[in-house]
Amino acid sequence: MSQKIANRTTGLVDYxxxxxxxxxxxxxGKPLTGRDGALTPFIKRLLEASLEGEIExxxxxxxxxNNRRNGRNGKTxxxxxxxxxxxxxxxxxxxxxxxxxxxxxxNLHPELETKILSTYASGMGYRDIASHVExxxxxxxxxxxxxxxxxxxxxxxxxxxxxxxxxxxxxVFMDGMFFKVxxxxxxxxxxxYNILAKWQKRSFIWLKMRDWLGxxxxxxxxxxxxxxxxxxxxxxxxxxxxxxxxxxxxxxLVNMLNGLEAFFDFKLQSTS
Numbered sequence: 001m002s003q004k005i006a007n008r009t010t011g012l013v014d015y016x017x018x019x020x021x022x023x024x025x026x027x028x029g030k031p032l033t034g035r036d037g038a039l040t041p042f043i044k045r046l047l048e049a050s051l052e053g054e055i056e057x058x059x060x061x062x063x064x065x066n067n068r069r070n071g072r073n074g075k076t077x078x079x080x081x082x083x084x085x086x087x088x089x090x091x092x093x094x095x096x097x098x099x100x101x102x103x104x105x106x107n108l109h110p111e112l113e114t115k116i117l118s119t120y121a122s123g124m125g126y127r128d129i130a131s132h133v134e135x136x137x138x139x140x141x142x143x144x145x146x147x148x149x150x151x152x153x154x155x156x157x158x159x160x161x162x163x164x165x166x167x168x169x170x171x172v173f174m175d176g177m178f179f180k181v182x183x184x185x186x187x188x189x190x191x192x193y194n195i196l197a198k199w200q201k202r203s204f205i206w207l208k209m210r211d212w213l214g215x216x217x218x219x220x221x222x223x224x225x226x227x228x229x230x231x232x233x234x235x236x237x238x239x240x241x242x243x244x245x246x247x248x249x250x251x252x253l254v255n256m257l258n259g260l261e262a263f264f265d266f267k268l269q270s271t272s
Contacts (some may be wrong), residue, residue: 039117040082042160043108046116047077048087049156050100050133053149055089058096060148067093077101079108099137103122112136120160129153165197172197 059067070090077086088098101108115136119129130150134141141149173196178189 040079040084042120043079043081043113043116044084044086045100045152045156046119047108050136050149050151051098052090053152054098054100054145055091055096056152057142057145057148059091059146065093067091067095076106076107078106079113080110081113099141119156124152126150129157 049138055069059069068091070092072087072089074087076083086101088101088103090096097103100112115132119136120130130146133146133149133153133219137146137149174194175196176193178191179188181190182188183190
């Protein structure tokens, strides 16, 4: 993994660099999963955060025995999303036995990868993540361990969800897809809300999914963190409730199109 994406010491991820690499992979026709997949940093980050939660829970139980941390061991872990170096924490007495990736384990099960990536999904609160952690560990860990791991995962997940947006998104597409899901013994329809943003030179990036008002308020806050606010237009597939969430502030279409042309590698022409 590139040093620019994940710092070996701190484990912090440069999400802008990560997004750039993902878009570059898409443009070059490379898969997001498979060897050297663009999603590898997500799996690495959550695995290492889970291991940090495991060892903290382990050391809290053995606090009276003066057992302490003793650095980290690195090993190559192979997944369907690509190979990467996994840093596993150690303790002085060598009594720590990691569970999510065991000692001498060098391969990650594809089903576990899917569960790890789904943890980044929007709308999951503390209890949802804790329940997800319990499922990932196949219900084989204690409530204290679940709490410790969840406490480590939550900042990582929130860092990803709340990452600042780019300063310019010339066009933003919003749409929703309905799926039949089973809930409380009944089959109901639920909508998955999607937003795709034009990020210069015909590249698109997925931003968020949630209820329209909630997601737009969230994007507004993240967009405020960018240095410039130049979102010129929204192309909205007409859907119920969107008109209550979006207000057009710029009424002159010609001026809007002129402002957009700077971000496209082709000329915008009128059809009239």
